[in-house]
Amino acid sequence: MPRPILATVSIPALRHNLALARRNAPGRSVWAVVKADGYGHGLANALRGFAAADGLALVEFDAAARLRREGWRGPLLMLEGAFDAEDVAQAVRERLALVVHEPRQIEWLEALRAPAAIDVYLKFNSGMNRLGFVQRAFRDACERLSRIGAVRRVALMTHFANADLPGGAVEALERFEAAAAGLPGARSLANSAATLLLPSAHGDAIRPGIMLYGATPCDDREARSFGLRAAMTLRSRLIAVQTLGAGDAVGYGSTFRAERPMRIGVVACGYADGYPRHAPSGTPVAVDGMLTATVGRVAMDMLMVDLGPVPHAGPGAAVELWGETVPIDAVARASGTIGYELMCALAPRVPVRVLDDAPAP
Ligand SMILES: *Cc1c(COP(=O)(O)O)cnc(C)c1O
Numbered sequence: 480m481p482r483p484i485l486a487t488v489s490i491p492a493l494r495h496n497l498a499l500a501r502r503n504a505p506g507r508s509v510w511a512v513v514k515a516d517g518y519g520h521g522l523a524n525a526l527r528g529f530a531a532a533d534g535l536a537l538v539e540f541d542a543a544a545r546l547r548r549e550g551w552r553g554p555l556l557m558l559e560g561a562f563d564a565e566d567v568a569q570a571v572r573e574r575l576a577l578v579v580h581e582p583r584q585i586e587w588l589e590a591l592r593a594p595a596a597i598d599v600y601l602k603f604n605s606g607m608n609r610l611g612f613v614q615r616a617f618r619d620a621c622e623r624l625s626r627i628g629a630v631r632r633v634a635l636m637t638h639f640a641n642a643d644l645p646g647g648a649v650e651a652l653e654r655f656e657a658a659a660a661g662l663p664g665a666r667s668l669a670n671s672a673a674t675l676l677l678p679s680a681h682g683d684a685i686r687p688g689i690m691l692y693g694a695t696p697c698d699d700r701e702a703r704s705f706g707l708r709a710a711m712t713l714r715s716r717l718i719a720v721q722t723l724g725a726g727d728a729v730g731y732g733s734t735f736r737a738e739r740p741m742r743i744g745v746v747a748c749g750y751a752d753g754y755p756r757h758a759p760s761g762t763p764v765a766v767d768g769m770l771t772a773t774v775g776r777v778a779m780d781m782l783m784v785d786l787g788p789v790p791h792a793g794p795g796a797a798v799e800l801w802g803e804t805v806p807i808d809a810v811a812r813a814s815g816t817i818g819y820e821l822m823c824a825l826a827p828r829v830p831v832r833v834l835d836d837a838p839a840p
Contacts, residue, residue: 481830482715482747483715483716483718483747484713484714484715484747484748484752484829484830485713485714485715485829485830485831485832486711486712486713486714486825486829486830486831486832487711487712487714487802487831487832487833487834488520488521488524488710488711488831488832488833488834489708489709489710489711489712489834490524490527490528490833490834490835490836490837491834491835491836491837492528492693492708492709492710493520493524493525493527493528493529493691493692493710494528494529494531495708496690496691496692496693496707496708496710497509497511497528497529497531497532497691498531499690499705499706499707500671500674500685500687500690500691503674503675503678503685504669504674504678504681504685507681507682507683507684507685508533508534508683508684508685509532509533509534509684509685509687510532510533510534510535510536510554510556510667510684510685510686510687511525511529511532511534511535511536511687511688511691512535512536512537512558512670512686512687512688512691513525513526513529513535513536513537513542513546514536514537514538514539514542514558514688515538515823516542516823517692518688518689518691518692518819518822518823519711519753519822519823519824519825520692520710520711520822521831521833522542522545522546522549523549524831524833526546526549526551527833527835528691528710529691532553533553533554533684534553534554534555534556534576534684535551535553535554535555535556536555536556536557536558536686537555537556537557537558538557538558538559540557540562540566540569540575543555543557543569543573543575544569544573547573554574554576554598555573555574555575555576556575556576556577556578556600557570557575557576557577557578558578558686559578559580559610560577560578560579560580560581560584560602561577561584561587563587564587564590566587567584567587567588567591567597568591570597571591571593571596571597571629574596575597576597576598576599576600577597577598577599577600578599578600578601578602578610578636579599579600579601579602579620579624580602580604580610580611580612581610582620585620585623585624585627588624588627588629588630589623589627591627591628591629592629593628593629594628594629595628595629595630595631596629596631597629597630597631598630598631598632598633598634599624599630599632599633599634600633600634600635600636600667601617601620601621601624601633601634601635601636601664602636602637602638603617603635603636603637603654603655603658603659604617604637605637605638605639605640605651605652605654605655606639606640606650606651606654607638607639607640607651609638610638611637611638613658614658617658617659618658618662621633621635621662621664632664632665633663633664634664634665634666634667634683634684635655635659635662635664635665635666635667636666636667636668637651637655637668638668638670639651639652639668639669639670639672639673639680642669642670642672642673642676642677642680642696643672643676643696643697643698645676648672648673648677648680649677652668652677652679652680655668665682665683665684666682666683666684667682667683667684667685667686668680668681668682668685669681669682669685669686669687670686670687670688670689670696671687671688671689671690671691671696672696672697673685674687674690675690675696675697675705676697689818689819690702690705690707691710692709692710692711692818692822693707693708693709693710693711693807694707694709694806694807694808694818694819694822695707695806695808695818698812701806701808702806702808702818703806708803709801709802709803709806709807711801711802711807711822711825712799712801712802712803713748713752713753713754713799713800713801713802713825713829714797714798714799714800714802715746715747715748715752715798715800716746716747716794716795716796716797716798717744717745717746717766717784717792717793717794717795717796717798718745718746718747718781718794719744719745719794720742720743720744720745720786720792720793720794721742721743721745721783722740722741722742723737723740723741723742723743724737724740725737725738725739725740728775729743729774729775729783730774730775730776730778730783731775731776731778732776733775734760734775734776735760735774735775735776735783741785741786741787742786742787742790743774743783743784743785743786744766744783744784744786744792744796744798745781745782745783746764746781746782746783746784746798746800747780747781748780748781748782748798748800749777749778749779749780749781749782750777750778750779751779751780751826751828752780752825752826752828752829753821753824753825753826753829754777754782754800755777755810755811755814755816755820755821755824756776756777757777757814757815757816758773758777758782758810758813758814759773759813759814760772760773760774760775761773761813762810762813762814763805763809763810763813764784764798764799764800764805764810765798765799765804765805766784766786766788766789766792766796766797766798767789767791767792767796767797768797768799768804769788769789770788770804770805771784771785771786771787771788771789772784772785773785784798801821806818807821807822
Protein backbone atom coordinates (compact mmCIF):
# COMPACT_ATOMS: atom_id res chain seq x y z
CA MET A 480 0.00 0.00 0.00
CA PRO A 481 1.33 3.44 -0.82
CA ARG A 482 1.92 5.83 2.04
CA PRO A 483 -1.42 7.58 2.63
CA ILE A 484 -0.24 11.10 1.73
CA LEU A 485 -1.89 12.54 -1.36
CA ALA A 486 -2.15 15.96 -2.98
CA THR A 487 -5.16 16.74 -5.10
CA VAL A 488 -5.31 19.50 -7.70
CA SER A 489 -8.78 20.73 -8.61
CA ILE A 490 -9.05 21.83 -12.22
CA PRO A 491 -12.51 23.40 -11.57
CA ALA A 492 -10.93 25.53 -8.82
CA LEU A 493 -8.22 26.73 -11.23
CA ARG A 494 -10.92 27.59 -13.78
CA HIS A 495 -13.01 29.36 -11.15
CA ASN A 496 -10.07 31.49 -10.00
CA LEU A 497 -9.13 32.42 -13.58
CA ALA A 498 -12.72 33.49 -14.24
CA LEU A 499 -12.62 35.55 -11.05
CA ALA A 500 -9.41 37.30 -12.16
CA ARG A 501 -11.09 38.12 -15.46
CA ARG A 502 -14.18 39.51 -13.71
CA ASN A 503 -11.91 41.74 -11.64
CA ALA A 504 -10.35 43.23 -14.76
CA PRO A 505 -13.10 43.22 -17.36
CA GLY A 506 -12.01 43.63 -20.95
CA ARG A 507 -8.30 43.14 -20.19
CA SER A 508 -6.19 40.24 -21.41
CA VAL A 509 -5.08 37.71 -18.83
CA TRP A 510 -1.62 36.18 -18.72
CA ALA A 511 -2.00 33.23 -16.34
CA VAL A 512 1.35 32.83 -14.59
CA VAL A 513 2.49 29.18 -14.58
CA LYS A 514 6.15 29.48 -13.57
CA ALA A 515 7.63 26.99 -11.09
CA ASP A 516 5.60 24.10 -12.53
CA GLY A 517 2.35 26.02 -12.15
CA TYR A 518 3.23 27.11 -8.60
CA GLY A 519 3.75 23.44 -7.72
CA HIS A 520 0.42 22.26 -9.17
CA GLY A 521 1.97 20.64 -12.24
CA LEU A 522 2.38 22.33 -15.61
CA ALA A 523 -0.08 20.03 -17.38
CA ASN A 524 -2.70 20.70 -14.70
CA ALA A 525 -2.15 24.45 -14.98
CA LEU A 526 -2.56 24.12 -18.74
CA ARG A 527 -5.90 22.34 -18.27
CA GLY A 528 -7.12 24.83 -15.70
CA PHE A 529 -6.06 27.88 -17.69
CA ALA A 530 -7.03 26.82 -21.21
CA ALA A 531 -9.27 29.92 -21.31
CA ALA A 532 -6.41 32.34 -20.53
CA ASP A 533 -5.24 34.73 -23.25
CA GLY A 534 -1.67 33.64 -22.62
CA LEU A 535 0.58 31.78 -20.20
CA ALA A 536 3.58 33.41 -18.51
CA LEU A 537 6.59 31.65 -17.03
CA VAL A 538 10.37 31.84 -16.69
CA GLU A 539 11.65 28.39 -17.74
CA PHE A 540 12.42 27.83 -21.45
CA ASP A 541 12.23 24.03 -21.15
CA ALA A 542 8.75 24.37 -19.67
CA ALA A 543 7.75 26.67 -22.54
CA ALA A 544 8.85 23.99 -25.00
CA ARG A 545 6.81 21.44 -23.04
CA LEU A 546 3.71 23.63 -23.23
CA ARG A 547 4.12 23.80 -27.00
CA ARG A 548 4.54 20.00 -27.18
CA GLU A 549 1.41 19.56 -25.06
CA GLY A 550 -0.54 21.57 -27.59
CA TRP A 551 -0.72 25.13 -26.21
CA ARG A 552 -0.74 27.31 -29.31
CA GLY A 553 -1.58 30.59 -27.62
CA PRO A 554 0.84 33.27 -26.46
CA LEU A 555 3.66 32.45 -24.04
CA LEU A 556 5.50 35.20 -22.17
CA MET A 557 8.94 34.60 -20.70
CA LEU A 558 8.99 36.78 -17.59
CA GLU A 559 12.77 36.94 -17.13
CA GLY A 560 13.37 37.08 -20.87
CA ALA A 561 16.23 35.30 -22.62
CA PHE A 562 19.22 34.05 -20.62
CA ASP A 563 21.36 33.72 -23.75
CA ALA A 564 21.20 34.11 -27.54
CA GLU A 565 20.01 30.50 -27.97
CA ASP A 566 16.88 31.37 -25.97
CA VAL A 567 16.15 34.12 -28.47
CA ALA A 568 16.40 31.59 -31.30
CA GLN A 569 13.97 29.32 -29.41
CA ALA A 570 11.67 32.29 -28.96
CA VAL A 571 11.53 32.69 -32.75
CA ARG A 572 10.95 28.96 -33.34
CA GLU A 573 8.27 28.60 -30.66
CA ARG A 574 6.69 32.04 -30.82
CA LEU A 575 7.64 33.10 -27.30
CA ALA A 576 7.16 36.69 -26.21
CA LEU A 577 10.19 37.96 -24.28
CA VAL A 578 10.54 40.35 -21.41
CA VAL A 579 13.52 42.62 -22.00
CA HIS A 580 15.04 44.02 -18.82
CA GLU A 581 18.74 44.25 -19.67
CA PRO A 582 20.83 45.73 -22.52
CA ARG A 583 22.39 42.35 -23.33
CA GLN A 584 18.98 41.03 -24.26
CA ILE A 585 18.57 43.87 -26.75
CA GLU A 586 21.91 42.98 -28.35
CA TRP A 587 20.79 39.36 -28.86
CA LEU A 588 17.68 40.62 -30.60
CA GLU A 589 19.70 43.03 -32.76
CA ALA A 590 21.92 40.14 -33.86
CA LEU A 591 18.93 38.12 -35.12
CA ARG A 592 18.40 37.78 -38.83
CA ALA A 593 14.70 36.95 -38.69
CA PRO A 594 11.58 38.60 -40.03
CA ALA A 595 9.41 40.48 -37.53
CA ALA A 596 8.59 37.60 -35.25
CA ILE A 597 9.10 38.42 -31.61
CA ASP A 598 6.84 40.31 -29.24
CA VAL A 599 8.79 42.09 -26.55
CA TYR A 600 7.67 43.26 -23.11
CA LEU A 601 10.04 46.03 -22.11
CA LYS A 602 10.39 46.10 -18.35
CA PHE A 603 10.39 49.27 -16.30
CA ASN A 604 11.98 49.22 -12.85
CA SER A 605 9.30 50.92 -10.75
CA GLY A 606 11.10 50.59 -7.42
CA MET A 607 11.65 46.89 -6.81
CA ASN A 608 15.23 47.38 -8.07
CA ARG A 609 15.43 43.83 -9.27
CA LEU A 610 14.88 43.89 -13.03
CA GLY A 611 14.24 46.63 -15.55
CA PHE A 612 15.23 50.02 -16.88
CA VAL A 613 14.60 53.39 -15.29
CA GLN A 614 13.52 56.71 -16.82
CA ARG A 615 15.73 57.69 -19.79
CA ALA A 616 17.19 54.23 -20.22
CA PHE A 617 13.64 52.86 -20.48
CA ARG A 618 12.67 55.29 -23.23
CA ASP A 619 15.98 54.73 -25.04
CA ALA A 620 15.51 50.96 -24.88
CA CYS A 621 12.02 51.34 -26.29
CA GLU A 622 13.34 53.39 -29.18
CA ARG A 623 16.14 50.91 -29.84
CA LEU A 624 13.77 47.93 -29.79
CA SER A 625 11.39 49.61 -32.21
CA ARG A 626 14.20 49.71 -34.81
CA ILE A 627 14.95 45.96 -34.64
CA GLY A 628 13.60 44.07 -37.64
CA ALA A 629 12.96 40.85 -35.72
CA VAL A 630 10.79 42.63 -33.16
CA ARG A 631 7.11 42.67 -34.05
CA ARG A 632 5.58 44.61 -31.18
CA VAL A 633 6.88 46.31 -28.06
CA ALA A 634 4.67 46.31 -24.96
CA LEU A 635 5.53 48.08 -21.70
CA MET A 636 5.48 46.39 -18.32
CA THR A 637 6.49 46.68 -14.71
CA HIS A 638 6.23 44.51 -11.59
CA PHE A 639 5.20 46.04 -8.26
CA ALA A 640 7.15 45.53 -5.04
CA ASN A 641 4.26 46.40 -2.69
CA ALA A 642 0.95 45.92 -4.47
CA ASP A 643 -0.25 43.81 -1.52
CA LEU A 644 -0.16 46.80 0.85
CA PRO A 645 -2.90 49.46 0.87
CA GLY A 646 -1.73 52.19 -1.51
CA GLY A 647 1.59 50.35 -1.81
CA ALA A 648 1.79 50.50 -5.60
CA VAL A 649 0.50 54.02 -6.16
CA GLU A 650 3.92 55.67 -6.37
CA ALA A 651 5.32 52.87 -8.54
CA LEU A 652 2.34 53.24 -10.87
CA GLU A 653 2.96 56.99 -11.14
CA ARG A 654 6.62 56.38 -11.95
CA PHE A 655 5.66 53.90 -14.65
CA GLU A 656 3.10 56.23 -16.17
CA ALA A 657 5.54 59.12 -16.24
CA ALA A 658 8.22 56.98 -17.92
CA ALA A 659 5.79 55.46 -20.41
CA ALA A 660 3.96 58.69 -21.29
CA GLY A 661 3.55 59.03 -25.02
CA LEU A 662 5.15 55.68 -25.86
CA PRO A 663 3.09 53.31 -27.97
CA GLY A 664 2.38 49.73 -26.93
CA ALA A 665 0.18 47.69 -24.62
CA ARG A 666 0.66 48.01 -20.85
CA SER A 667 0.97 45.13 -18.39
CA LEU A 668 1.45 45.90 -14.70
CA ALA A 669 -0.79 43.91 -12.41
CA ASN A 670 0.15 40.82 -10.42
CA SER A 671 -2.56 39.15 -8.29
CA ALA A 672 -2.49 41.83 -5.61
CA ALA A 673 -2.92 44.66 -8.13
CA THR A 674 -5.53 42.64 -10.02
CA LEU A 675 -7.58 42.40 -6.82
CA LEU A 676 -6.83 45.76 -5.21
CA LEU A 677 -5.69 48.34 -7.78
CA PRO A 678 -7.97 48.67 -10.82
CA SER A 679 -6.05 51.74 -12.02
CA ALA A 680 -3.11 49.38 -12.69
CA HIS A 681 -5.00 46.86 -14.82
CA GLY A 682 -3.60 48.33 -18.04
CA ASP A 683 -4.17 46.14 -21.10
CA ALA A 684 -3.07 42.78 -19.71
CA ILE A 685 -3.00 41.53 -16.13
CA ARG A 686 -0.54 38.86 -14.89
CA PRO A 687 -2.15 37.03 -11.98
CA GLY A 688 -0.30 34.12 -10.41
CA ILE A 689 -0.98 33.17 -6.81
CA MET A 690 -4.68 34.06 -6.88
CA LEU A 691 -5.25 31.55 -9.68
CA TYR A 692 -4.15 28.79 -7.34
CA GLY A 693 -6.52 29.97 -4.63
CA ALA A 694 -4.11 31.57 -2.17
CA THR A 695 -3.94 35.18 -1.09
CA PRO A 696 -1.35 37.70 -2.27
CA CYS A 697 -1.97 39.78 0.89
CA ASP A 698 -0.84 39.23 4.49
CA ASP A 699 -4.04 40.63 5.90
CA ARG A 700 -6.74 39.27 3.57
CA GLU A 701 -7.84 35.68 3.33
CA ALA A 702 -8.16 34.11 -0.10
CA ARG A 703 -11.76 33.19 0.70
CA SER A 704 -12.66 36.87 1.21
CA PHE A 705 -11.82 37.47 -2.46
CA GLY A 706 -13.98 34.49 -3.52
CA LEU A 707 -10.95 32.34 -4.40
CA ARG A 708 -10.98 28.54 -4.11
CA ALA A 709 -8.01 26.45 -3.00
CA ALA A 710 -6.75 24.42 -5.98
CA MET A 711 -4.34 22.23 -4.03
CA THR A 712 -5.32 20.05 -1.08
CA LEU A 713 -2.71 18.07 0.83
CA ARG A 714 -4.13 15.13 2.75
CA SER A 715 -2.80 12.19 4.70
CA ARG A 716 -3.91 9.92 7.54
CA LEU A 717 -3.12 9.13 11.14
CA ILE A 718 -0.81 6.15 11.33
CA ALA A 719 -0.64 5.99 15.14
CA VAL A 720 -2.19 7.46 18.26
CA GLN A 721 -0.42 8.10 21.57
CA THR A 722 -1.80 8.93 24.98
CA LEU A 723 0.34 11.37 26.91
CA GLY A 724 0.38 12.00 30.63
CA ALA A 725 0.91 15.44 32.10
CA GLY A 726 4.51 16.46 31.48
CA ASP A 727 5.14 13.98 28.62
CA ALA A 728 6.91 15.38 25.56
CA VAL A 729 6.34 14.84 21.83
CA GLY A 730 8.84 14.53 18.99
CA TYR A 731 12.45 15.59 18.42
CA GLY A 732 13.81 18.09 20.88
CA SER A 733 10.80 17.57 23.18
CA THR A 734 9.62 21.05 22.24
CA PHE A 735 6.01 20.31 23.22
CA ARG A 736 4.97 18.96 26.63
CA ALA A 737 1.44 17.98 27.60
CA GLU A 738 0.04 20.08 30.46
CA ARG A 739 -2.56 17.43 31.19
CA PRO A 740 -3.32 13.97 29.81
CA MET A 741 -4.03 14.18 26.08
CA ARG A 742 -4.30 12.06 22.95
CA ILE A 743 -2.15 12.91 20.01
CA GLY A 744 -2.20 11.58 16.47
CA VAL A 745 0.82 10.82 14.29
CA VAL A 746 0.34 11.95 10.67
CA ALA A 747 2.19 10.47 7.69
CA CYS A 748 3.45 13.83 6.45
CA GLY A 749 6.75 15.56 7.11
CA TYR A 750 9.16 18.09 5.72
CA ALA A 751 10.28 15.63 3.02
CA ASP A 752 6.74 15.93 1.67
CA GLY A 753 6.99 19.71 1.54
CA TYR A 754 5.35 20.47 4.87
CA PRO A 755 7.33 23.30 6.48
CA ARG A 756 9.68 22.14 9.23
CA HIS A 757 9.34 25.59 10.79
CA ALA A 758 5.64 25.09 11.49
CA PRO A 759 5.43 25.55 15.27
CA SER A 760 3.12 23.74 17.70
CA GLY A 761 -0.30 25.28 17.17
CA THR A 762 -0.23 25.32 13.36
CA PRO A 763 -3.77 24.60 12.09
CA VAL A 764 -4.59 21.16 10.69
CA ALA A 765 -7.87 19.27 10.26
CA VAL A 766 -8.59 15.70 11.45
CA ASP A 767 -11.83 14.10 10.33
CA GLY A 768 -12.87 17.56 9.13
CA MET A 769 -12.37 19.18 12.57
CA LEU A 770 -9.85 21.94 13.08
CA THR A 771 -7.06 21.20 15.52
CA ALA A 772 -3.35 21.98 15.84
CA THR A 773 0.07 20.42 15.38
CA VAL A 774 2.19 19.60 18.43
CA GLY A 775 5.96 19.22 18.56
CA ARG A 776 8.56 19.44 15.82
CA VAL A 777 7.79 18.43 12.25
CA ALA A 778 10.01 15.47 11.30
CA MET A 779 11.05 14.21 7.86
CA ASP A 780 8.12 11.81 7.46
CA MET A 781 5.77 12.58 10.33
CA LEU A 782 4.14 15.29 12.33
CA MET A 783 1.91 15.10 15.38
CA VAL A 784 -1.49 16.65 16.09
CA ASP A 785 -3.66 17.27 19.14
CA LEU A 786 -6.69 14.96 19.08
CA GLY A 787 -8.51 16.91 21.82
CA PRO A 788 -11.17 18.25 19.43
CA VAL A 789 -11.58 14.82 17.73
CA PRO A 790 -11.66 12.31 20.64
CA HIS A 791 -12.84 9.44 18.47
CA ALA A 792 -10.19 9.76 15.76
CA GLY A 793 -7.93 6.73 15.56
CA PRO A 794 -5.33 5.34 13.17
CA GLY A 795 -6.55 5.74 9.60
CA ALA A 796 -8.43 8.99 10.32
CA ALA A 797 -8.29 11.52 7.49
CA VAL A 798 -6.03 14.53 7.91
CA GLU A 799 -6.00 17.70 5.83
CA LEU A 800 -2.70 19.57 6.03
CA TRP A 801 -3.96 22.36 3.81
CA GLY A 802 -6.68 22.93 1.23
CA GLU A 803 -10.39 23.59 1.48
CA THR A 804 -10.69 23.36 5.28
CA VAL A 805 -7.27 24.65 6.34
CA PRO A 806 -6.17 27.59 4.17
CA ILE A 807 -2.60 27.13 2.94
CA ASP A 808 -2.10 30.76 3.93
CA ALA A 809 -2.88 29.94 7.58
CA VAL A 810 -0.23 27.20 7.62
CA ALA A 811 2.19 29.57 5.89
CA ARG A 812 1.54 32.43 8.30
CA ALA A 813 2.07 30.18 11.33
CA SER A 814 5.35 29.05 9.75
CA GLY A 815 6.65 32.51 8.93
CA THR A 816 6.29 32.14 5.18
CA ILE A 817 3.74 32.62 2.40
CA GLY A 818 1.39 30.25 0.59
CA TYR A 819 3.52 30.66 -2.57
CA GLU A 820 6.47 28.92 -0.94
CA LEU A 821 4.46 26.01 0.44
CA MET A 822 2.73 25.18 -2.83
CA CYS A 823 5.97 25.45 -4.82
CA ALA A 824 7.70 23.15 -2.32
CA LEU A 825 5.30 20.20 -2.60
CA ALA A 826 7.79 17.33 -2.79
CA PRO A 827 8.11 15.00 -5.79
CA ARG A 828 7.43 11.96 -3.59
CA VAL A 829 3.86 13.12 -2.95
CA PRO A 830 1.45 11.57 -5.47
CA VAL A 831 -0.91 14.03 -7.13
CA ARG A 832 -4.48 13.22 -8.07
CA VAL A 833 -6.20 15.50 -10.54
CA LEU A 834 -9.88 16.30 -10.06
CA ASP A 835 -11.84 17.45 -13.07
CA ASP A 836 -15.53 17.58 -13.77
CA ALA A 837 -15.19 18.07 -17.51
CA PRO A 838 -13.60 15.86 -20.13
CA ALA A 839 -10.23 17.08 -21.38
CA PRO A 840 -10.66 19.23 -24.51
C1 LIG B 1 5.38 35.80 -10.63
C2 LIG B 1 5.04 37.02 -11.39
C3 LIG B 1 3.71 37.49 -11.44
C4 LIG B 1 2.60 36.86 -10.64
O1 LIG B 1 2.69 37.31 -9.30
P1 LIG B 1 1.59 36.85 -8.21
O2 LIG B 1 1.96 37.61 -6.99
O3 LIG B 1 1.78 35.38 -8.02
O4 LIG B 1 0.28 37.18 -8.76
C5 LIG B 1 3.45 38.57 -12.25
N1 LIG B 1 4.44 39.20 -12.94
C6 LIG B 1 5.72 38.80 -12.88
C7 LIG B 1 6.75 39.54 -13.63
C8 LIG B 1 6.07 37.71 -12.09
O5 LIG B 1 7.35 37.32 -12.04
